[in-house]
Amino acid sequence: MKVAVAGGTGLMGRLVVQELGSRSHDTVVVSRSTGVDLTTGAGLDAALAGADAVIDVGNVTTTSRAKSLAYFGPATEHLLRASERAGVRHLVALSVVGADRVGLGYYAGKVRQEELIAAGGVPWTVLRATQFHEFAGQLLAGGRGPVVPVPRMLSRPVAASEVAAELVRLVAGPAQGMATPIAGPEPLWMHDMVRRLLRARGSRRLVVPLPLPGATGRALSSGGLLPEGGFVHGKQSYADHLAGPTAPAPASR
Template identity: 45%
Template sequence: MDIAIAGGTGVIGSHVVRVAQERGHAVRVLSRGAGVDVLAGVGLESALRGADAVIDVLSITTTDAKKAAEFFTRTTANLLAGQRQDGTGHHIALSIVGVDRAPYGYYAGKLAQEDAVTAGDVPWTILRATQFHDFAAQMHSRAAVGPLHLAVRMRTQPIDAGEVATRLVELAEHPAHGRARDIAGPREEELAEMMRAWARHHGHDGWMPRIGLPGAFGRAMRSGALLPQDDADLKGITFAEWLSAQPER
């Protein structure tokens, strides 16, 4: 197959590229470095020509619901328009488990993306996954007040990014079938403890007080609304197993 990957240079995208290549597929990465700006709709016509499927793993660093929704609806619209024009017949989008139960901030943008995909006329598949193991590292960087790092309370069931990448490529290898079965890691974790463990592993031994984020999204994080349901597919290694394989710094 010939698979176009939007966001192929990102955290999950790099895994998708690797997995697709390992499975013998031709890969084209839609990135500014390759002359493609999905947000502006530049370069998509030639980039999508002849592709069998598009995997969209684009992301944006924001917690602003309006900015996230604008980004995801515009990039999705541009990809779908390019696919209609070229006849690329399958659009696969990565979303987040529980996005409809906590439609706030970044999650509001992902929900808007899902709506744009399902409203389009390009055959589609949407895969919802839980947060990746390296979410602890991301939150350690973001949840800081000066030198003090905060341990954010959240019930989560993190998954190895490679497992999600493999599932996305598997979905691209088959016809579109709408909402795919959700995918999550093998067990529930507490994000605050993940963050503390990540910090210790990397030589950060300072005090990390536990906090709950304010507002509706913070309540959703603590309530378990973002955990997978009973019918989710549980895959891969635990957070502790993943962390032990990471180089110490």
Template identity: 40%
Template sequence: MSARRFAVAGATGRLGSHVVDVLVERGHEVVPMSRATGVDVITGAGLAEALAGVDVIIDVASWHASDQQAATEFFRTAARNLHEAGQKAGAGLLVAVSIIGADKATAGFLVSQQTHEEAVLAGPLPARILRAAQFHELVGQLLDWQQGGLVHVPRLPTQLVAARTVAEAVVDLATDPDAPSPGTPIPEIAGPREEIMSEAAELLGARRNVKVVGVDEAPDAELAAAGAFLPGPHARLAGPTFREWLDAQH
């Protein structure tokens, strides 16, 4: 496929940096968009200039706090601004990343992803969404947020996936000439096997000399325990496992 021009919102973030790397490795031109590059998807500052001549917009900008209302407003505003500026710039496609189970959530951060998906699909540009499982990298964040030698982590089933693996999947979706057919499930990407979040945290905690205690309290804990946030049968599964990824980091 011939090289195209991509704009990546959230380009300096945990997922965005990998998306930029994958696009460059595949020979595409990339316009990285973040506040660090002078582009703000919320205020719109620098957005029109960044999107000039762009073929595809990839939205992996994220909100780094747990407040549901603030996160919802962030995603709604970002999607609207990307659609409006992208349409004016002549972009042909908007691709965004969401989280597996967002459509089932009733509480917490995942609910904001429902709004994100709705806003992405409701705009004027043709749009595609990729739902991803929680990243391997999230486990370290859970330990960092609590700090100290004892942390509590939800004992929830998940199918942890590496951010690099998600980046490869979102670039595949953004460069696929055939859009997913109407009525088909939203594509999903997840790790190769089911894992328990607290057990993954214990593996990392052992290397950091941090004691991890698994707990049952979490938003939508009953739904999660029943597997509501695990990938569906159509999901793309790809390694490494959390332990393999952790070994590679150390």
């Protein structure tokens, strides 16, 4: 099967491409580095020519509702139209557990993506996943002060590689609509994850849980990011992630 991977050079995209290769699927990487711009549609028709399926893990890093909508809206519309023209038989997209229950700006774009895919003309599957183990490190990016404020949020972190494997499993099967979500083996507070990551790096920075105001803050701290009902259980724990071959390097201070 020939599978195009939108966002194929990001963290999840690289893992999906690797997983597809391990299962002997032909893979096309769809990204700006390969001459494709999802937000304008440039290069999409050529990239999807002959593709049997598409896995969409394209992403934008933002906390802004406007920026999230400005990316996921046009990118999803262009991908859907090009997929229809190419005769793609299955579109699988990655979304976030709780995106429809927690009012963060980024999640508005993910909800819009889900709505567009569901209303489109390509058979589809959406897989919602909880935060990856790597999310704790992303919260640390760009900050170097002695105090680390971390939103008070309860998650069930999952290994990104396990999410990639589930996406590839789904794309090889029939379209499901909203698939059973995937989540990690244990619920954890994000500030505890960041604290453990810093300890693994040899850092003594102080982590301070920061409750967010209003309904969004209440949803984050009361399980809004946890799956409701059944879910695919990831196996790798956060402790295993920290102790694994990609364990965090020691801090320089």
